[in-house]
Amino acid sequence: MRIEDLAAVHQIDCLSFSLPWPANAFRYELLENPNSRLWVAEIERDDGTGVVVGAIVVWLVVDEAHIATLAVHPDYRRHGIATQLLRTALRECARLGMRTATLEVRASNLAAQALYHKFGFEVVGRRRGYYQDNQEDALIMTLSDLQAAACA
Numbered sequence: 001m002r003i004e005d006l007a008a009v010h011q012i013d014c015l016s017f018s019l020p021w022p023a024n025a026f027r028y029e030l031l032e033n034p035n036s037r038l039w040v041a042e043i044e045r046d047d048g049t050g051v052v053v054g055a056i057v058v059w060l061v062v063d064e065a066h067i068a069t070l071a072v073h074p075d076y077r078r079h080g081i082a083t084q085l086l087r088t089a090l091r092e093c094a095r096l097g098m099r100t101a102t103l104e105v106r107a108s109n110l111a112a113q114a115l116y117h118k119f120g121f122e123v124v125g126r127r128r129g130y131y132q133d134n135q136e137d138a139l140i141m142t143l144s145d146l147q148a149a150a151c152a
């Protein structure tokens with residue numbers, strides 16, 4: 001992710017979540033949080049210019065990669081873009097020495113859970129009433145052996 005991607009990333013976030021991050025949050029993560037790693041997915045237009053269609057942010061917490069957010073523009077879903085973003089992020093986090101990966105996901109978000117299951121994440125816990133807009137529970141999903149998964 002680069003500074004010039006921030007507007008598109010914020011737009012995708014707003015289109016993807018009922019509780020999007022504040023407008024300046026991605027800028028903070030990109031420029032000021034030394035423990036953040038951020039990627040975008042870009043597709044190429046016919047004229048050769050790129051369009052940002054997805055983004056992922058990961059926090060490096062000691063030896064754990066915490067997936068802070070992942071979203072793909074609604075017009076570009078089901079084309080493997082989240083898969084590519086997650087694979088890239090997990091491989092890089094493994095290279096940086098992270099041993100596990102973890103995340104929270106809405107209990108009703110079966111699409112995202114299916115994606116994470118494909119990567120070997122397992123549900124290890126539940127935070128009751130975690131989401132402020134509807135008091136929905138969060139499932140905690142963990143990939144216990146990131147090094148092995150990243151090599152697969």
Ligand SMILES: CC(C)(COP(=O)(O)OP(=O)(O)OC[C@H]1O[C@@H](n2cnc3c(N)ncnc32)[C@H](O)[C@@H]1OP(=O)(O)O)[C@@H](O)C(=O)NCCC(=O)NCCS
Pocket residue numbers: 016017069070071072073076077078079080081082083084103104105106109110111112114115116118
């Ligand atoms: C979840 C999300 C990131 C998936 O992005 P995507 O680019 O469409 O995902 P992919 O095309 O890489 O899909 C990979 C797998 O995820 C699962 N999946 C993705 N979307 C799905 C859906 N709508 N229903 C069921 N399974 C789905 C499938 O197993 C899929 O594999 P398949 O296409 O071979 O069946 C996207 O739907 C999104 O941005 N949702 C809103 C934000 C969000 O929920 N982020 C996750 C927060 S934890």
